[in-house]
Every structure is written in C-alpha cells, then in structure tokens.
Amino acid sequence: MPGGRLHLQGVVLPGGVARDLWVVDGVVRTEPVAGAETLARGVWLLPGLVDAHCHVGLELHGAVPPEIAEQHALADRSAGALLLRDAGSPADTRWMDGREDLPRLIRAGRHIARPKRYLRNYADEVEPGDLLTAVERQVARGDGWVKIVGDWIDRELGDLAPLWPEDVAARAIARAHELGVRVTAHVFGEQAAAELVAAGIDGIEHGTGLTDPVIALMAERQVALVPTMVQLENFGSIAASADAKFPRYADHLRRLYAGRLEVFGRAFDAGVPIYAGTDAGGYLPHGLIGREIEELARFSSAKYALGAASWSARSWLGRPGELVDGAPADLLVLDGDPRADLRVLRQPRHIVLRGRVVQ
Numbered sequence: 001m002p003g004g005r006l007h008l009q010g011v012v013l014p015g016g017v018a019r020d021l022w023v024v025d026g027v028v029r030t031e032p033v034a035g036a037e038t039l040a041r042g043v044w045l046l047p048g049l050v051d052a053h054c055h056v057g058l059e060l061h062g063a064v065p066p067e068i069a070e071q072h073a074l075a076d077r078s079a080g081a082l083l084l085r086d087a088g089s090p091a092d093t094r095w096m097d098g099r100e101d102l103p104r105l106i107r108a109g110r111h112i113a114r115p116k117r118y119l120r121n122y123a124d125e126v127e128p129g130d131l132l133t134a135v136e137r138q139v140a141r142g143d144g145w146v147k148i149v150g151d152w153i154d155r156e157l158g159d160l161a162p163l164w165p166e167d168v169a170a171r172a173i174a175r176a177h178e179l180g181v182r183v184t185a186h187v188f189g190e191q192a193a194a195e196l197v198a199a200g201i202d203g204i205e206h207g208t209g210l211t212d213p214v215i216a217l218m219a220e221r222q223v224a225l226v227p228t229m230v231q232l233e234n235f236g237s238i239a240a241s242a243d244a245k246f247p248r249y250a251d252h253l254r255r256l257y258a259g260r261l262e263v264f265g266r267a268f269d270a271g272v273p274i275y276a277g278t279d280a281g282g283y284l285p286h287g288l289i290g291r292e293i294e295e296l297a298r299f300s301s302a303k304y305a306l307g308a309a310s311w312s313a314r315s316w317l318g319r320p321g322e323l324v325d326g327a328p329a330d331l332l333v334l335d336g337d338p339r340a341d342l343r344v345l346r347q348p349r350h351i352v353l354r355g356r357v358v359q
Contacts, residue, residue, distance in 0.1 A: 005036040006352070008333065010043035012323055014303070014311050016339075021045065023329040026355035030325040039357065040333050040349060046306070047323055048082030048330035048353070049345075050313035051289045053205055053226045053277025056084060056105065057091025060282060062121030069093055072280070073102045075287035080345060081309075082330040082353050085317060087184065087205060087226075088147040089281065090122060100354050104330070106317055108145035108184065109138030114163045117152045119282070128168045135172050139179050144318070146176050147205075150185035151192035159248045160189035160209075170199035184224070188256060190214075197223055205277070208232065208256035210263050219270040224316065227264050229295035230288050231279035232257060265299040274300070275316060276309035290345040303339050329355040 006023040022033040054076065057069035069091055076084055082103045086093065088111035096102050112134045113123035126134045131148075138146050148169070154161035164172070176183045177200070184203030187193045193204060194214050203224040204210070210218070210225075218225065235257035239250040268274060276293055280286040289309060296305035307313070315321035323331060333350035351359040 004356070005033050006329075006355070006357070007033070007036040007038045008043070008045055009038070009041040010045045010333070011337065012045045013047070013339070014307060014322065021323060023352065023355045026329055028323050028325060028327045028329050028331075039352075043349060044334040044337050044344075045323060046332045046334060046338065047310045047314060047321065047327075048332060048351075049080040049289050049293075049309050050083045050085070050276065050317065051076055051081040051278050051280065051292075051309075052085045052275040052313050052317070053087045053228055053279050054081075054084050054286065055089045055279070055281025056086050056096075056286075057093050058089045058122065058281040063089070063091040066095065069096070070102070072286040073105075075285065076280070076289070077101075077103050077351065077353065078359060079287040079289050080332045080348055080351055081287075081289045082351070083314060083317065083319060085145070085277070087145075087277065087279075088122070100356065101358060103353070104319075105143070106145065107141065107143045108147040109141035111147050111149055111186070112138060113149035113152070117154070117163050118149045122282075123149065128164055131164060131168055131172045132175050135176050135183075136179070139176065139181050142181065144181050146181055146183045148172070148183065148185045150187040150196050150204075151189050152186075153242075153246065153249050155246070158246045159252055160192075162192040162195060166195045166199065169196060169201075173200050184226075189252065197221075205279075206232070207267070208235075208260050208263060210267060212266065215263075215267050215270050215272060218267065218272045222273055225264075225267055225272050225274045226277040227260070227274065227296070228277050228279040228292075229260075229298075230292050231284060232260055234283060261299050268300050268304070273312070273316065274304075274308055275313045276305065290342070293345065294342050297342060302342055305342070306338055 022029040111123040115125045182202035190209035239253040242250040278288040311321040320327040336344040
C-alpha cells in the first residue's frame with residue numbers, strides 16, 4: 001500500500017496494552033488519522049525485528065553481486081528482520097539505502113583481521129602496526145561501528161589465539177572511540193575475550209569463551225553480547241574438519257560448544273545486555289532471526305529473547321525501541337502473543353516497513 005494510511009488495533013508490545021495505532025507518511029501515530037484503512041484488529045503488534053549480526057552481500061567465498069545481496073535483504077525482510085546490523089562485509093551495499101522496500105542497514109565496514117588469520121576474501125587484512133589506520137579506514141565505511149577479528153586459529157600453536165597484542169588492541173579501540181564509533185569483535189575463546197573487554201571494547205560477538213570475571217566486567221560496563229546461537233551449531237563440523245591437523249583446536253571448539261548455554265546463562269543472570277544475531281552470510285542463509293530468538297530463550301525467557309531481537313536491540317542501536325507517536329512504522333502484525341509462543345513469529349499476518357505493507 002504505497003503512500004497508504006493504515007489503522008491497526010491490538011496488543012502493542014512490549015507494554016502489552018491493547019491500543020489503536022495509525023500509520024501515515026511512514027511513521028506511527030497514536031491519534032486518529034482521517035481516511036485510514038483498517039489493516040487488522042485483535043492482533044499483536046511488535047516493533048520490527050532486528051538481526052544484530054549478519055553479513056549482507058557476503059557468502060562463503062567473499063562479496064557477491066548486488067542482485068544476490070538483494071536476495072539476502074529480502075530473505076531477512078520476509079522473516080520480519082527490518083533492521084540489520086551488518087557486522088562486516090566486503091560488499092558495498094550503500095545502494096540499498098535508497099530502496100524503500102529493503103530493511104534498514106547499520107554497517108560496521110569490513111572485518112579487520114591479520115593476513116592468513118581469517119577467512120579468505122572477507123577482511124581488511126593488516127599487521128598490528130597498521131591496525132589504527134585500518135580502523136580509521138573502516139570507520140569511513142561503517143555507520144557508527146567497527147568490527148575486528150579478536151581470535152582465530154594460530155596454525156603454529158594449533159589452537160585459538162588472539163590476533164592483536166593487548167596494547168595494540170587497546171589503542172585501536174581508543175582511536176575508534178575518539179572518532180565517535182563503537183567497536184565489536186569476533187571472539188570464540190577465553191583469552192581474546194578477556195583482553196578485549198579489559199581494553200574497553202563495546203561488544204563481543206559469539207563469546208563462547210567468556211569467564212566469570214569477564215562476564216562481571218561486561219555487566220559492569222554494559223558491554224553487549226551477541227552470541228549468534230544458530231551459527232554456533234557449526235562448531236561440530238568445524239571441529240571434525242580440524243581433527244586430523246589441529247586436534248587441540250578441535251577439542252577446544254567442542255568444549256566451547258558444550259558449555260555455551262551455561263556461559264550465556266551466567267551472562268544473562270549477571271545482567272550483560274544480550275542481543276539476537278544470526279551471523280547470516282558466509283556459511284548461513286539469511287532469514288533465520290525467528291530461530292535465533294527461540295535459541296536465545298533457552299537460557300533467558302521468551303520476553304527477553306523478543307526484546308533482544310526487537311525493542312531492546314533497536315534502542316541499543318540508536319533507533320526508537322517502541323511503537324510510540326512519531327516512531328518509524330516498521331512493525332509486525334501477529335495472530336498470537338509471541339510472549340506465550342515464539343513460534344507465531346514464523347508466520348506474521350503482515351509485515352509493515354516504512355509504513356508500507358510488504359508482506
């Protein structure tokens with residue numbers, strides 16, 4: 001309904017109060033709008049979902065053409081993910097900003113890694129002496145975020161190891177903060193997580209190696225955790241492929257996977273802010289945010305997991321978190337209460353993006 005005026009009546013989350021909402025000119029209104037067409041009554045209304053860790057325009061071997069990147073974005077939209085934090089991609093997706101029918105993107109530039117210490121064709125690869133320059137370069141490509149690779153397999157060691165000396169990482173994080181952006185890091189193991197959190201990082205992606213002292217510091221500083229639960233299911237196959245050459249690494253991955261729910265549960269109990277991200281792109285297809293939410297609820301609650309992929313995540317990313325007057329009209333219309341059954345997210349009655357019904 002391009003340019004249409006809509007009326008909706010239902011239980012508005014997260015507040016849980018039945019209200020009437022109107023949509024006009026791409027924003028939510030709480031007072032009646034003349035000429036509005038009633039889209040639905042007796043439903044549940046949820047701020048659009050957020051995939052806080054995905055990679056639009058990236059697949060297994062690197063950047064893909066725009067038409068494939070478009071398919072990524074449309075798959076996320078069909079799953080209800082209307083705001084995406086692109087946590088590193090070599091693809092230029094700025095052209096998407098002019099598309100009213102595609103989710104809104106918040107980019108982190110390109111991953112920053114060391115040569116031969118990450119996936120080929122993904123990263124801006126630099127040695128430690130050039131990390132600050134790379135941060136400055138990726139600040140210009142991003143939307144308020146920079147993403148570094150905190151650890152990866154060290155083939156000489158035969159196990160996970162940090163990519164950056166502690167002092168180098170700390171200076172890079174400080175430089176990003178001087179430039180007004182936040183920094184997050186890919187981290188699987190224990191050492192890199194401890195070093196980066198101590199250095200003042202703003203977010204940890206994956207985070208399977210968080211120890212109790214690191215969790216306590218993250219809670220104190222409100223360092224965000226995006227555990228990418230769906231992606232962690234690949235640890236078993238990665239470990240199997242490494243058994244012959246790197247058995248220490250393979251065993252480490254298996255232990256990290258086995259302890260993930262306990263680790264994340266302790267982080268949740270400690271008050272670490274946790275958000276939903278699928279890590280789609282690369283190894284995984286897009287459109288998995290509903291499954292990610294269900295996995296988060298395994299160690300938190302249905303309502304917390306919903307917020308981690310909706311109102312809380314939106315606020316964390318600097319967007320209006322609730323469907324209040326003047327907020328962007330990005331929302332899901334559901335036939336049931338997702339707090340009672342997360343499976344209702346799998347089949348939304350309608351998806352409204354920028355005030356238009358797109359599904």
